[in-house]
Amino acid sequence: MKILSASKLNVQYDQTTALKDVSFDLYEGDYLCIVGDNGSGKSTLVKTLLGLVKPKSGNIDFHSRITQEEIGYLPQTTHIQRDFPASVMEVVLSGCLNRRKWNPFYSRAEKARALKNLRRLDIEDLKHKSFRALSGGQQQRVLIARALCASEKVLLLDEPVTGLDPQTTASLYELIEKLNQELGMTIIMITHDVGSGLKSASKVLHLRKEVLFFGSLEDYQQEELAKCHRGGLRHA
Amino acid sequence: MLNLTDVFSQMFSHAFMIRALLAGSAVALCASLLGVSLVLKRYSMIGDGLSHVVFGAMAIALALNLAPLRVAVPVVVLAAFFLLRISQNSRINGDAAIAMISSTSIAIGVIFMNFSSGMNADINSLMFGSVLAMTPGDVHLSLVLSIIVFLLFLAFYDQIFAITFDENFARATGVKVGFFNMLVALLTAITIVLGMRVMGTMLISSLIIFPALSSMRVFISFKSVIISSAILALVCFFLGLTASFIFGTSPGASVVVINAIAFLLFSVAGITLKR
Numbered sequence: 159m160k161i162l163s164a165s166k167l168n169v170q171y172d173q174t175t176a177l178k179d180v181s182f183d184l185y186e187g188d189y190l191c192i193v194g195d196n197g198s199g200k201s202t203l204v205k206t207l208l209g210l211v212k213p214k215s216g217n218i219d220f221h222s223r224i225t226q227e228e229i230g231y232l233p234q235t236t237h238i239q240r241d242f243p244a245s246v247m248e249v250v251l252s253g254c255l256n257r258r259k260w261n262p263f264y265s266r267a268e269k270a271r272a273l274k275n276l277r278r279l280d281i282e283d284l285k286h287k288s289f290r291a292l293s294g295g296q297q298q299r300v301l302i303a304r305a306l307c308a309s310e311k312v313l314l315l316d317e318p319v320t321g322l323d324p325q326t327t328a329s330l331y332e333l334i335e336k337l338n339q340e341l342g343m344t345i346i347m348i349t350h351d352v353g354s355g356l357k358s359a360s361k362v363l364h365l366r367k368e369v370l371f372f373g374s375l376e377d378y379q380q381e382e383l384a385k386c387h388r389g390g391l392r393h394a
Numbered sequence: 395m396l397n398l399t400d401v402f403s404q405m406f407s408h409a410f411m412i413r414a415l416l417a418g419s420a421v422a423l424c425a426s427l428l429g430v431s432l433v434l435k436r437y438s439m440i441g442d443g444l445s446h447v448v449f450g451a452m453a454i455a456l457a458l459n460l461a462p463l464r465v466a467v468p469v470v471v472l473a474a475f476f477l478l479r480i481s482q483n484s485r486i487n488g489d490a491a492i493a494m495i496s497s498t499s500i501a502i503g504v505i506f507m508n509f510s511s512g513m514n515a516d517i518n519s520l521m522f523g524s525v526l527a528m529t530p531g532d533v534h535l536s537l538v539l540s541i542i543v544f545l546l547f548l549a550f551y552d553q554i555f556a557i558t559f560d561e562n563f564a565r566a567t568g569v570k571v572g573f574f575n576m577l578v579a580l581l582t583a584i585t586i587v588l589g590m591r592v593m594g595t596m597l598i599s600s601l602i603i604f605p606a607l608s609s610m611r612v613f614i615s616f617k618s619v620i621i622s623s624a625i626l627a628l629v630c631f632f633l634g635l636t637a638s639f640i641f642g643t644s645p646g647a648s649v650v651v652i653n654a655i656a657f658l659l660f661s662v663a664g665i666t667l668k669r
Contacts, residue, residue, distance in 0.1 A: 208566040227568035233560065242434060244559055245615035252556045256567040262549050288614035308567045 159186040161223045161312065161344060162207075166216035169202050176202040178368040180216070186223065186311075189338045189345045191356050191375075194365035200348045201234075203365065204316050207346070224312055227256055230305030232298070232315040240290060246300050247285045250276060253307030268307075275303040279333065295326035302333070313337060314346045319355070327351075331358065405639050413533045414525040414645065418592045418631050420540035422649075424585045425598075426605035426627030427547050430620055431558045431578055433606040439492050440477045440579070441602045444586045446496035447473040449520050449595040453503030457510040463535065466587050474583035478575060500595075523594035523646040525635075536588045543581045550574060555616050593646040601627065604653035611657075611664030630656055 162184045169177040177199045184190060194200050205211040207218060209226045220226060230253070253275075254268040264272075276282045279299045284292065289300060298318055305313055315334065319327040335358040337343045349355035356362065362378040364371035371378055405411050432438055448466050455465035477495070481488040507517060519527070528536075547554065556564040557574050565571040582602075589598040609622035634649030641648075 208562075210562060210565055227566070229566065231563055231566045233562050239434065241610070242559060243610050243614055243616055243619045244555075245617075248555065248616050249559065252552065252559060252564075253567070255552055255556050255564070255569055258552075262551075264552065286615075291614070304563070 159223065160184070160221050161186050162221060163219045164207070164216070165219070167203075167206060167213045167218070168215045169199070169206055169211060170214050171202075175367060177206065177213070177365075180365070180369055182363055182369065182372050184312075184344060184346070186344055187338070187342050189335075189358060189360045190347070190363060191359040191361070192346065192348045192363045192365060193350075193352055193356070194370075198366045200365055201316065204314060204348060207314065224309070228309040228311055230307075230309035230311075230313045232301050232305050232313070232318055234316045234320065242290055244289045245285070246276070246281070246287050246289055246292070247272065249289050249300055250285075250303045250307060253304035256308055272303070272307055275306040278306065279303045293326075294322050295330060298322070298330060299333070306337075310341065310343060312344045312346065316348045317350060318347065319349070319351060328354070331355070334358070401636065401640060405636065410526050410528070411635070411639065413528050413530065414592075415632065415635055417528055417533045417536040417588075418525055418635060418645075418649075419628055420537050421585060421589045421592050422601050422605075422627040422631040423624055424540050424543040424547070424581070425589060425601035426623040427544070427620060428578065428582050428585060429602035429604075429606040430609070430616075430623055431554055432582065433603060433610075434558050437478075437481065438599070438603050439489060440474070440481060441582055441586060442599045443477050443492040443496050444470055444474055444583055445590070445595045445598045447499045448587055448590050450499030450503040450506075452520055452590065453516075454506045456516055457506040463587065466590070467584065470583040470587050471580060474579040475576065478579045482575075519594070520590070521594045521596050522644055523590070523592050523597065525592045525645050528591055532591060536591070539584055539588055543584055546577065546581060550577065551620075554578065559616075593649065597646045597650050600650045600653055601631075604650075604657055605630070608653075608657045608660040611660040612667065626656060626660075 160183055163182075165181045167177050167180040168175070180199075180203065192200055192203060202211060206213055208229060208231060218226075250272045251264055251268065254264060254271060258264065258268065273282065273285070276285055279302060281296060281299050281303065284296060284300070289297065292300065302313070302315075313334075318334070319330055322330065331354060334345060334347065338345045338358065347355070347359070356375060356378075359375050361373065362371065362375055363369065364378070371381060429441075432441055448470050451466040451469040452462045455462040473495070477492060480491045503520070504517070553564075553569055553574050556569055557571050561571055586598055589601055592598075593601060605623035605627040606619070608626055609619045613619045613622050630652045631649055634652040635645055637643065637652065638645040638648035
């Protein structure tokens with residue numbers, strides 16, 4: 159089941175082109191990794207998918223199953239202030255804000271939803287803790303729980319393992335894989351980590367302002383391998 | 395030795411003291427609530443810039459014999475929208491722009507006052523407040539507007555938390571971030587205009603910044619910081635007003651000093667609690 163298609167996305171900041179003719183389709187249950195160097199337009203693509211940046215031309219179609227606002231989003235941690243006073247529960251509940259129309263308070267159902275997601279991520283015991291006092295890995299889990307409150311269909315993670323130690327990184331990947339396999343969530347993950355980061359991906363999108371590669375993980379790995387060989391021969 | 399009961403009974407035998415307490419508490423409460431969001435969003439300078447714009451607007455109104463609030467409210471609301479735009483636009487240096495607007499507003503205000511008579515007393519009251527000279531009409535207006543600000547803040551509390559904590563996430567999940575930023579700016583503008591009578595241009599920022607900063611030393615959740623700020627603002631205003639009555643000091647200045655002392659105490663408490 160196709161849930162979104164990007165077709166011929168062009169994004170410009172002032173005079174510089176950030177994305178050029180980017181097209182791809184996303185199916186329900188996909189685990190898509192978006193890779194590319196710094197400045198290759200990964201973050202711009204994220205912002206475009208979320209509707210934070212308007213494309214100059216081209217469009218993103220959401221196929222009936224979800225709306226743009228139903229993408230759960232894990233931002234890069236740098237966006238969140240280190241000294242912000244907020245309890246874990248407050249942060250996670252704020253993910254439920256989009257399902258509340260004119261009610262000025264969170265309902266019991268929304269609180270239950272927040273608790274369910276805390277349990278899912280194994281961090282229920284942290285709910286009264288201060289967000290700023292948590293470790294990097296715990297903070298990521300809290301923010302994923304918040305994203306799950308916003309949507310249980312699509313989760314978009316922007317470089318989720320930046321600054322985490324190898325062990326925490328591994329357990330975070332495990333968790334994302336679980337969300338994909340067990341809950342059938344569609345995952346879009348931006349990553350620098352082309353090693354273990356790609357391990358559970360089903361599809362890869364390699365970006366350098368335009369799409370260099372889009373397809374299954376196996377095809378991508380073969381192509382990269384071939385490229386290495388060619389590169390190796392040329393150097394020899 | 396001062397007898398507190400005597401002090402209070404003397405203090406509240408004056409109608410002007412009761413008016414000062416009512417109007418001042420209402421403004422202090424609103425300023426402290428909005429202050430938490432402004433401080434965390436790094437928008438403290440906007441409050442400061444607005445207070446200078448109010449000076450200019452009030453001075454012009456006084457010189458032209460217009461009702462001060464009728465001139466100040468629309469001017470400051472416009473200025474609030476403008477300052478918000480500036481600080482969100484990365485191409486303009488927000489700090490410098492706000493400093494420029496602040497000093498220009500003061501200068502224009504002073505020039506207008508040069509043309510009218512009795513300028514020193516007026517400038518003094520605009521700079522440092524004249525809470526003891528509030529009329530019953532002033533107090534009614536302050537109370538009504540404060541209640542509106544307070545209710546709007548409560549009604550949109552969760553949205554204000556969301557846009558303060560993580561603007562991008564809020565926008566991505568469909569919160570009207572632009573609208574709520576404007577709302578916060580608008581409520582701040584109204585609060586600052588009201589606070590002018592109480593604290594004056596030079597001191598109004600303290601009502602916005604101090605309670606939030608003090609509370610953040612000790613409390614860890616957003617809600618507890620909000621509640622603590624509100625209580626602290628009310629307590630400090632009451633103590634400041636009482637101190638000014640006892641020692642004959644300027645009410646605005648006394649409130650600021652009490653707030654500064656509270657900040658020190660909260661900082662020490664924060665260090666002791668290892669927060």
